[in-house]
Amino acid sequence: MARTVFDEERCVQALKRGDEEAFSRLIEQYTPYVGAIVSGMTGELLSREDREELVVDVFYSLWNSAAKIRPGKLKSYLAAIARNKARNALRREKQELPLEEDLLLLSPSDPERELAQAEEARLLRRALEAMPEPDRTIFIRRYWLCQKTRLIAAQMGLNESTVRAKLLRGREKLAQILKEGGLP
Amino acid sequence: MNSKRISEMFDSFDLAPELKDSADYDPERIKAAALERVHAGAAVRPGGRKLMRACLLAAVIACFLSVTAYALVTFGMNVHVSRPGETQTYALYVEDYKTGEIKSQGNITYQAALVLHFDSAEEGREYYFMPGWLPSEPTETGSAYHVLLDQAADELGIKWPPEEAQLPAVEAKFNELAEARGLTEEESKEWLCRCMNGDTETHDIPYQITICSPTDLYGRDLLLGANGEKVQLLSDREESGIRVLELTMEREGAEYPLAKVNYVMRYSLTEGWLLMVGGTQDLETLAKIAGDVQIVSSGALIKAGEEGNRASTLGVAFG
Numbered sequence: 062m063a064r065t066v067f068d069e070e071r072c073v074q075a076l077k078r079g080d081e082e083a084f085s086r087l088i089e090q091y092t093p094y095v096g097a098i099v100s101g102m103t104g105e106l107l108s109r110e111d112r113e114e115l116v117v118d119v120f121y122s123l124w125n126s127a128a129k130i131r132p133g134k135l136k137s138y139l140a141a142i143a144r145n146k147a148r149n150a151l152r153r154e155k156q157e158l159p160l161e162e163d164l165l166l167l168s169p170s171d172p173e174r175e176l177a178q179a180e181e182a183r184l185l186r187r188a189l190e191a192m193p194e195p196d197r198t199i200f201i202r203r204y205w206l207c208q209k210t211r212l213i214a215a216q217m218g219l220n221e222s223t224v225r226a227k228l229l230r231g232r233e234k235l236a237q238i239l240k241e242g243g244l245p
Numbered sequence: 246m247n248s249k250r251i252s253e254m255f256d257s258f259d260l261a262p263e264l265k266d267s268a269d270y271d272p273e274r275i276k277a278a279a280l281e282r283v284h285a286g287a288a289v290r291p292g293g294r295k296l297m298r299a300c301l302l303a304a305v306i307a308c309f310l311s312v313t314a315y316a317l318v319t320f321g322m323n324v325h326v327s328r329p330g331e332t333q334t335y336a337l338y339v340e341d342y343k344t345g346e347i348k349s350q351g352n353i354t355y356q357a358a359l360v361l362h363f364d365s366a367e368e369g370r371e372y373y374f375m376p377g378w379l380p381s382e383p384t385e386t387g388s389a390y391h392v393l394l395d396q397a398a399d400e401l402g403i404k405w406p407p408e409e410a411q412l413p414a415v416e417a418k419f420n421e422l423a424e425a426r427g428l429t430e431e432e433s434k435e436w437l438c439r440c441m442n443g444d445t446e447t448h449d450i451p452y453q454i455t456i457c458s459p460t461d462l463y464g465r466d467l468l469l470g471a472n473g474e475k476v477q478l479l480s481d482r483e484e485s486g487i488r489v490l491e492l493t494m495e496r497e498g499a500e501y502p503l504a505k506v507n508y509v510m511r512y513s514l515t516e517g518w519l520l521m522v523g524g525t526q527d528l529e530t531l532a533k534i535a536g537d538v539q540i541v542s543s544g545a546l547i548k549a550g551e552e553g554n555r556a557s558t559l560g561v562a563f564g
Contacts, residue, residue, distance in 0.1 A: 084280070088272055088279060089276065092270050092272040092276075093266030093268065094264065094266055096267035112270075113274070117279050120279040121279050121282045126368065134259065139261075140262065145256075158252050181254055182254075185254050204251045205252075205255045205260060207252060232251065
């Protein structure tokens with residue numbers, strides 16, 4: 062029996078040419094992943110129909126912005142679109158991360174140099190690599206996936222206070238690395 | 246005090262976290278719904294006049310509705326006043342006009358006084374305008390007609406101006422693009438992307454009106470005072486989902502008319518269009534022009550290229 066291997070790069074190239082068959086294959090392949098992000102971020106906040114609508118929005122955005130997909134980066138590109146759409150939904154429902162947990166205060170004596178986006182991303186990656194597990198996963202779930210600490214604790218089999226403590230350490234590590242990387 | 250939102254730091258972070266796939270969504274349903282949208286977006290719309298007037302009516306109504314800005318805001322604009330000596334660096338791309346190839350040229354660094362950063366998860370749309378009150382007749386306009394002609398030539402791979410033998414193909418493509426937007430050729434000449442009153446002898450431009458859709462998925466920056474002009478932001482307010490900025494830009498020590506220009510900018514937080522009215526007229530006059538402009542969308546999505554310059558500088562100029 063012939064077996065069709067899913068060649069993602071060829072699918073992406075075809076998608077960029079407006080190939081609907083390729084688009085369909087990518088939807089089949091990535092609906093579970095995009096759905097996991099949408100559900101993970103919006104959870105019970107939205108109805109099933111609204112979450113499904115968001116997932117459709119993500120793929121429709123993919124169709125319209127296919128030219129921007131870089132080689133080998135489809136999954137992270139889809140993840141970014143899904144995260145943005147879900148965060149907009151969280152904003153509409155006034156469910157953003159509380160400022161006191163999301164804001165990273167840097168030293169008041171710093172000369173207020175604005176880091177370039179690419180440099181900031183590099184330092185963030187360094188901070189994440191410096192975190193042990195499960196701290197790294199907790200940090201990503203909280204600040205990328207915007208999950209509540211109670212849910213993170215339940216899904217990872219941890220005590221909620223443990224999750225909060227690890228997040229605090231993660232924020233301290235990030236602040237330290239930002240200062241080392243760009244601010245005295 | 247310098248501060249950052251950690252969740253926003255992840256906005257431009259290249260990450261595909263490992264997650265347990267969700268079985269809650271039927272790929273066949275998602276596929277059907279997504280393809281329906283794709284087909285709806287590409288359809289040629291009959292009854293073009295009615296569609297454009299419906300769009301116009303919706304735009305006018307939207308301007309007057311009092312809405313909860315928070316609930317409808319999907320387009321963001323961050324206004325950043327630069328600190329002394331602060332610079333902005335971007336990757337620079339240029340187009341080879343012989344081959345059309347986009348080439349990287351390393352980085353470019355500016356020292357802009359004010360940076361407007363636009364960001365949204367929504368795609369931008371194509372917008373045009375019709376001016377209402379004007380202090381004087383325009384001397385120059387750019388319309389949807391010109392935009393679509395350029396696009397027609399571009400899609401056919403034809404360098405402007407086309408050869409005579411290429412004209413029928415350009416005309417056919419133009420008609421296709423216009424019909425997809427519900428526009429006749431005459432209507433395409435009414436909808437403007439640029440309108441100005443300028444004197445080429447004195448080099449004075451009392452007013453210039455332009456419209457654009459500055460956002461894409463990763464954001465774009467508009468740099469003010471990138472050529473050494475002193476920028477003063479005089480007003481920054483929100484009016485029914487429209488962010489309004491009033492400012493002046495002055496090149497000190499220079500004596501030509503355009504050395505000092507005023508700007509009124511209106512940015513729709515719900516639709517993502519940016520209307521800019523600038524020139525040597527006083528701010529009150531420019532604000533009156535800006536407040537009396539009708540804005541419509543053709544419905545076409547603005548598709549940014551894979552590589553493109555993420556920053557542009559602001560200026561009032563001929564041509």
